[in-house]
Amino acid sequence: xxxxxxxxxxxxxKDDLVRHYHWLxxxxxxxxxxxxxxxxxxxxxxxxxxxxxxxxxxxxxxVECRLDGFIGKGASMDARLHLAIYQSNPEICAVLHxxxxxxxxxxxDNEEFLPADFEGQLYFSRVxxxxxxxxxxxxRSPRMVAEILADYPIAVVRGxxxxxxxxxxxxxxxxxxxxxxxxxxxxxxxxxxxx
Numbered sequence: 001x002x003x004x005x006x007x008x009x010x011x012x013x014k015d016d017l018v019r020h021y022h023w024l025x026x027x028x029x030x031x032x033x034x035x036x037x038x039x040x041x042x043x044x045x046x047x048x049x050x051x052x053x054x055x056x057x058x059x060x061x062x063v064e065c066r067l068d069g070f071i072g073k074g075a076s077m078d079a080r081l082h083l084a085i086y087q088s089n090p091e092i093c094a095v096l097h098x099x100x101x102x103x104x105x106x107x108x109d110n111e112e113f114l115p116a117d118f119e120g121q122l123y124f125s126r127v128x129x130x131x132x133x134x135x136x137x138x139x140r141s142p143r144m145v146a147e148i149l150a151d152y153p154i155a156v157v158r159g160x161x162x163x164x165x166x167x168x169x170x171x172x173x174x175x176x177x178x179x180x181x182x183x184x185x186x187x188x189x190x191x192x193x194x195x
Contacts, residue, residue: 013039014046014059020096020169025054029098029180035161036076039169040086040093043067047082049074077138084146085165092149094169098176099161102183107156113183116195120182127179128155154179 017039024030024037032055038047046062063072063079067086071079082095107113113127128148132140137160145163148155154164154175162179166172189195 013041014062016169017046017048017062017094018057018059020094020173021048021054021057023173024096024098024176027177029100029162029176030054031099035096035098036078036082037096037169038065038076038079038082038094045082045086047072047075047079050076052076078141080138081142081145081163084142085149085163088146088150089165091167092165093167094172095163095165096169096172096176097161097163098180100176100180100183102187103156103162103180104159106183106186108159113156113179113186115179115182115186116189117182117185119178120185123175123178124152124154124182126152128152129158130155131158132160 017037021037024035025032033051033053036048038045044064044066047065048057049061049063052061063075065071065075065079065083069083078097085095086092107129111129113129115121115124130144130148132144145155149163149165153166154162156162162176164172164175166175186195
């Protein structure tokens with residue numbers, strides 16, 4: 001078997017990951033150095049490095065991890081969480097973590113977010129909101145987020161951010177953007193006294 005098609009596929013998925021991570025920053029869903037993203041490639045995954053700048057990230061900066069639990073040097077602090085999501089659901093090929101301001105703000109005091117807008121209701125009948133204390137985040141978040149994302153395409157960690165997973169980067173990005181628009185719409189409706 002030729003390694004050229006495999007290498008080509010890997011390079012394309014890595015470039016696609018970088019493109020989607022740039023978009024999270026470009027469209028205000030992350031600041032310059034926040035969030036993380038990964039894409040599955042057979043028994044491995046490529047993830048953004050910890051503390052990376054979305055404005056300058058390139059595919060060569062991505063860190064390889066493996067589904068057997070190996071985490072490459074410099075991988076995002078959420079690498080264990082990403083691994084747990086992939087390990088619990090073999091159909092998942094992409095995970096995006098973002099900090100959309102409306103998504104975070106509109107879930108600060110709830111156990112779930114119920115979109116009021118038509119599109120939001122079409123995509124998400126319910127968006128679970130998890131409470132994970134800051135000092136327990138690294139220990140508890142992999143299991144808690146992976147368990148909830150086994151049943152939902154998207155979830156929010158209260159006061160922190162959004163995790164979206166799907167069988168493609170494009171779909172995980174769609175879920176992320178759709179939730180942010182639903183949260184923004186709910187915020188505007190609340191300000192206008194409509195809900």
